[in-house]
Amino acid sequence: MxxxxxxxxxxxxxxxxxxxxxxxxxxxxxxxxxxxxxxxxxxxxxxxxxxxxxxxxxxxxxxxxALKVGAIEEYESDVGVVTIRPARQQDFQGLVDTIRDVTAEETYVVAESIAEQLLYEETVTRHNQIKSRVFFIAAIDDEVVGWTHLDLPQLAKVQETAQQTVGVKEEYHGHGIGSQLLQRGLDWAEANGYRKVYNSIPMTNDRAMEFLGAHGWETEAIRRDHYTIDGEYVDEVMMAYRF
Missing domain, CATH: 1.10.10.10 (Winged helix-like DNA-binding domain superfamily/Winged helix DNA-binding domain)
Incomplete structure (x- = not known):
């Protein structure tokens, strides 16, 4: 399916x-x-x-x-063979740990909420008449070191727009893993008829904005004082990639 x-x-x-x-x-x-x-x-x-x-x-x-979300891919990097593949239920704990590792280093509110949702629902993939989500992970020696996630609304009026998150553990930054994960999610979205993918991040997350901008994402909107982080109001930057 x-x-x-x-x-x-x-x-x-x-x-x-x-x-x-x-x-x-x-x-x-x-x-x-x-x-x-x-x-x-x-x-x-x-x-x-x-x-x-x-x-x-x-x-x-x-x-x-039995969702069909793509094949297993492997590529050589200077930290070993990186496997990028659809996440399975067996990856649950590794996926949660990786998201928490990333959100401990950088403020990434949407990713934090996804980790909480995973823990609440205790399942990786969801696919029903209301909502659908898929994860791809990057693994080195069977350790989950990064992820990309696509939230896929089933409502017809927004069915061509998906939300994407992506993250890589701090110790694996700088090896192209995030770029591979981001592109894997974008390729999947384009192949499945989506016209836009978006990502929402706090204005204080300079690294994420720089990363997405370098891969062709553009700032679509800014929501003023959307977050409260460490007692301070922080704007939300909504970035988008259009096919």
């Missing part, structure tokens, strides 16, 4: 199975059988339908979303 495709269901049982997996990131077959309002035979039929439609995938009795 594509991340821009709104899921539809042929039965209440299919809807309930999918929604449980979507909310929890992964789910065991026996748990899904308990929550589905059907017999075991009917459950198998509904599960097979969801898998054949590309909504869910199964590995050893564990179900997760």
């Amino acid at each position: 594509q991340a821009t495709e709104r899921p539809t269901f042929e039965s209440e049982a299919s809807k309930r199975i999918y929604e449980y997996v979507e909310r929890h990131g992964t789910a065991k077959r026996n748990v899904l059988l308990d929550i589905a309002p059907v017999s075991s035979d009917e459950f198998q039929v509904e599960l097979d339908r969801l898998k054949s439609r590309g909504y869910l995938e199964e590995d050893g009795g564990t179900l997760q979303l």
